[in-house]
Amino acid sequence: MxxxxxxxxxxxxxxxxxxxxxxxxxxxxxxxxxxxxxxxxxxxxxxxxxxxxxxxxxxxxxxxxxxxxxxxxxxxxxxxxxxxQKASSVKEVRFHPNTDTHDFDFKAAHAEEFLKKGDKVRATVVFLGRSIIYTDQGYALLERLSERLSSVAKPEGPAKLEGKNLYVFYAPDKAKIVALERKEKQEKDAEQKLLAAEREERLKKMKDAEEKRNAEQESSNS
Missing domain, CATH: 3.10.20.80 (Translation initiation factor 3 (IF-3), N-terminal domain)
Structure with a gap:
């Protein structure tokens, strides 16, 4: 002691x-x-x-x-x-109220990857100049994003408007991420099995065709 x-x-x-x-x-x-x-x-x-x-x-x-x-x-x-605690950080993705579909999908995909890695995400809609009058579009955009990220995350409360920034935080949902990764793996395995089966079928057809040609050639020679 x-x-x-x-x-x-x-x-x-x-x-x-x-x-x-x-x-x-x-x-x-x-x-x-x-x-x-x-x-x-x-x-x-x-x-x-x-x-x-x-x-x-x-x-x-x-x-x-x-x-x-x-x-x-x-x-x-x-x-x-x-x-x-150090490994987990907050990443930010920024939008504008008139963000087009391609840009939205690109940034939403980035947010999804951040969340899968265990990071939190702050999604911000920035209103430049007079675009502040389009706050309804900003809220609608974040609702679309929440729906898009629902398979890997959950929002930490409602969207908040501060000055000309409308933002919401998303936290990774570990249970959903594990389920999604399991589903993606199953789909990938199924796709690989299908490709392997198709490849095997093609090889079989090629082999059958070659055997048929050889048989026809032997028949003509005799």
Whole structure:
């Protein structure tokens, strides 16, 4: 058991725990409410530390583990979480109220790809000059976009108009993305099987035609 007196820690450990009793998570996953002094003796007996992991619970929840190993695992989890947060970013696609169909489809496809990769998307309709009078077209465009992206995302609330920008945020829907990717894979596999069958059929016809020609040639020679 480590003596941590005078050391800063975001967790209360060993003699830093002053409550009369604690709920201890045991090694097999079971929980047991124990007097704090009893839990400390148990930790000392095992050569480990008593660490308070949920101070606001009643009674506080503790684990009996090696403090150094616990901090290492905690730091590892924190880094993984930060890595995931960093990997996800917000991408933006911009439209105008009079965006044509080709441009709309092109930008919607980009938004779809961003969402499939786990990024959020901000879709913005920019009103230049007097085009602000066409806000209805902007709302209609974003409704079309929401319908287009419904297989991979969901809007985070209604569209908002700020100044001359009308925007809405889309968050990736992981369940829908997985289902869509599974469907696309099945369709691709089916297409490949069909192409393979057609290729095999062509080869068979070529072989049959060649055998027929050879048979006719042998017949004429005889």
């Amino acid at each position: 480590k003596n941590l007196a005078g050391k800063k820690s975001k967790f209360r450990v060993n003699n830093m725990i002053h409550v009369p009793e604690v709920r201890v998570i045991l090694g097999d996953g079971h929980q047991q409410i124990m007097k704090t002094q009893e839990a400390l003796r148990q930790a000392q007996k095992e050569g480990l530390d008593l660490i308070e992991i949920q101070p606001n619970a009643k009674p506080p929840v503790c684990r009996i583990v090696d403090y150094g190993k616990f901090l290492y695992e905690q730091d590892k989890r924190d880094k993984e979480q930060k890595k995931k």
